[in-house]
Amino acid sequence: MSLLRAKIQDVFNEPGCEKNGGKDAKARKEGCSKPLIPGAAAGGCAFDGAKIVLQPITDVAHLVHGPLACEGNSWDNRGAASSGPTLWRTSFTTDLTELDVVMGQGERKLFKAIREIKEAYGPPAIFVYPTCVTALIGDDIDAVCKRAAEKFGLAVVPVNAPGFVGSKNLGNKLAGEALLEHVIGTVEPDDAGPYDINILGEFNLSGEFWLVKPLLDRLGIRVRACIPGDARYVDVAGAHRARAAMMVCSTALINLARKMDERWDIPFFEGSFYGITDTSEALRQISELLVKQGADPEILGRTEVLIAEEEAIAWKNLAAYRPRLEGKRVLLNTGGVKSWSVVHALMEIGIEIVGTSVKKSTVEDKERIKQILKDDNHIFEQMAARELYAMLSEHKADILLSGGRTQFVALKAKTPWLDINQERQHPFAGYDGMVELVRQIDLAIHNPIWCQVREPAPWDCQPAVREELPRTKSETVTLHAVQEFSGTTAADFGEC
Structure with missing residues (x-):
């Protein structure tokens, strides 16, 4: 537990975070989020955050050491997609019971579970996640994993992020620490080249990274490791030989990006693949960073040619939607990188942004939003369901873009809604993804069902x-x- 406390304190003192750097020493020790309320951490605890970051590593067995309920449906909590292995879709748990706790059988049961997974599936690695129960009773996860790795000849990685230590975001960072300590740098690739990059914080939701990777392939840029979207264990283990990195979600893996830069000289930048302009800028910055790291400068010219071709195709495809959507008002209830990247993307085709949330956004994200919107009145930290309903029922927005938690608020207000969070069914990244996003907004707003829904109910009419x-x-x-x-x-x- 002392080692875990040290790791948490190190994450709290993250120098790569501007918000954290602006605090005094006392405030920095208090951490990055509000204390958790007992009984209210389900779905938002450190364990859940760690599982979110590591689960999309597709050929790894993810073993939860704790009661059965801790595993739940976390295998599908982000809708990530895989182009090959499906082992990550299988739930593994030690199913610890009260009798196991009383009799002290936790460590023995964990070792047995690791052996059974090795014999039945033969994965390249097993990630072990302690939970609140096993952390509180003092099971030595590190010792069991070390012994199992020696006994069975495979990587057994302890992910020390039990739920009670903090929020989901803290769990994201602790997952990055586990990769740094036990995975990255353990495999030496024999094909490293000057055009290798890492993509950090990309989850390949609905397979949307597959819309971006072909662009990089055309430039001769190889993604050494996409962490965690559609990743393979050996690729993550050899990620230290990349020459540059792009960080998509800084709130999750800023510590991973910074420490990889310090240890292996892998410079990084934060970018977005949402929207035409941001996708083009991301490709430019990747190429420029590779040139600074020793790549041939001719890649800069090829990048501009590719951008010109793809932008022309995208704008041509979007032209049909501009007359139908120009002037339409959109309310965004999301956060993180989408709080500014989606805003910029929609404004490119004439859509008006009446509000965007910044609940999970970094200081840098908020500054970008201010530069784009030029008005702080359209930015809100958090909007209660009652306020959200009032805004929609008063017809201040034509559509709500958010996650599944607020869809019923929009439906109650008889307002079109589109899912742009992790549960979404359509890929929105890259040039083609931007066209798909606009297409889905057009379908939602102009769906004829809204004319019928907004009519008075038959029982409200005077017969x-x-x-x-x-x-x-x-x-x-x-x-x-x-x-x-x-x-x-x-x-x-x-x-x-």
């Missing part, structure tokens, strides 16, 4: 008064019988 027809003798007898049985009068029935 037309019909002239009473004379009743027959049998109808009159029946009506009196019903009145007598129920104690009602003819006036209670109204006009029939």
